[in-house]
Amino acid sequence: xxxxxxxxxxxxxxxxxxxxxxxxxxxxxxxxxxxxxxxxxxxxxxxxxxxxxxxxxxxxxxxxxxxxxxxxxxxxxxxxxxxxxxxxxxxxxxxxxxxxxxxxxxxxxxxxxxxxxxxxxxxxxxxxxxxxxxxxxxxxxxxxxxxxxxxxxxxxxxxxxxxxxxxxxxxxxxxxxxxxxxxxxxxxxxxxxxxxxxxxxxxxxxxxxxxxxxxxxxxxxxxxxxxxxxxxxxxxxxxxxxxxxxxxxxxxxxxxxxxxxxxxxxxxxxxxxxxxxxxxxxxx
Numbered sequence: 001x002x003x004x005x006x007x008x009x010x011x012x013x014x015x016x017x018x019x020x021x022x023x024x025x026x027x028x029x030x031x032x033x034x035x036x037x038x039x040x041x042x043x044x045x046x047x048x049x050x051x052x053x054x055x056x057x058x059x060x061x062x063x064x065x066x067x068x069x070x071x072x073x074x075x076x077x078x079x080x081x082x083x084x085x086x087x088x089x090x091x092x093x094x095x096x097x098x099x100x101x102x103x104x105x106x107x108x109x110x111x112x113x114x115x116x117x118x119x120x121x122x123x124x125x126x127x128x129x130x131x132x133x134x135x136x137x138x139x140x141x142x143x144x145x146x147x148x149x150x151x152x153x154x155x156x157x158x159x160x161x162x163x164x165x166x167x168x169x170x171x172x173x174x175x176x177x178x179x180x181x182x183x184x185x186x187x188x189x190x191x192x193x194x195x196x197x198x199x200x201x202x203x204x205x206x207x208x209x210x211x212x213x214x215x216x217x218x219x220x221x222x223x224x225x226x227x228x229x230x231x232x233x234x235x236x237x238x239x240x241x242x243x244x245x246x247x248x249x250x251x252x253x254x255x256x257x258x259x260x261x262x263x264x265x266x267x268x269x270x271x272x273x274x275x276x277x278x279x280x281x282x283x284x
Contacts, residue, residue, distance in 0.1 A: 001221035007217065010240075014207040015079065019079040029183055030208055036172070050173075061177070063156035063157055064178065068177055074143065076142045079139075083244065084245055088260070090147050092120060092148075093148075093268075094120070094151070094268035098117060100152060112273075113274055115270065120263065123260045123266075126256050127264070231269060238265065
């Protein structure tokens with residue numbers, strides 16, 4: 001998970017660097033196609049099947065749609081905000097996942113869940129108000145929307161896991177739909193497509209490789225490790241993003257912003273600690 005967080009931070013750096021030459025849809029396309037190619041060859045070599053029942057296929061498509069739009073919004077936030085701020089707003093997904101779980105399972109929220117929601121909400125308010133200028137509020141809302149839709153995507157990932165779907169098939173369908181969706185947006189964009197050359201190829205390669213390693217590392221961590229420990233380590237992405245932003249662009253945040261990041265991380269860790277027991281109670 002530490003490797004995954006480091007690579008997610010690197011991915012954010014490449015998104016910010018690439019935004020000077022590529023559109024957001026192009027960046028999403030290159031981010032997703034690398035993982036799609038890699039997992040497609042793994043499927044062929046191991047003789048695995050992509051066939052699923054229609055109800056499970058609908059779950060896959062819901063997860064893919066939410067995840068794809070969340071990725072577009074996340075990249076938009078990275079391009080227009082300080083890297084640590086964009087990453088932190090995207091990591092509000094556990095806050096929204098808790099809310100979605102409460103409404104979907106139709107249970108009265110437990111005190112711990114209420115505490116997590118309040119902590120996360122306070123963190124979001126503190127992070128947005130002192131950090132963003134008036135011209136950056138749209139990007140801030142995009143980052144928050146990324147967290148919301150990521151929560152929807154993760155909720156569907158949980159349901160896919162309960163249906164017995166392997167992680168590799170979930171990642172494959174997400175990569176496929178996101179690649180096709182980004183390709184469609186590239187075809188519809190007004191600006192001409194950016195041609196690859198020796199001056200920008202390294203950005204595309206770095207983006208694809210870092211994103212793929214991060215995705216594989218995260219998937220392995222969640223499948224082999226303890227959920228709470230892995231979810232807690234996930235917030236190292238914010239730390240790495242902060243370090244990279246300071247070193248490369250001299251981006252400095254205020255102390256209230258760091259306090260807000262800590263509150264959002266605490267919300268995520270507490271939500272992860274409570275989530276497993278919620279699904280146990282629902283299945284029982």
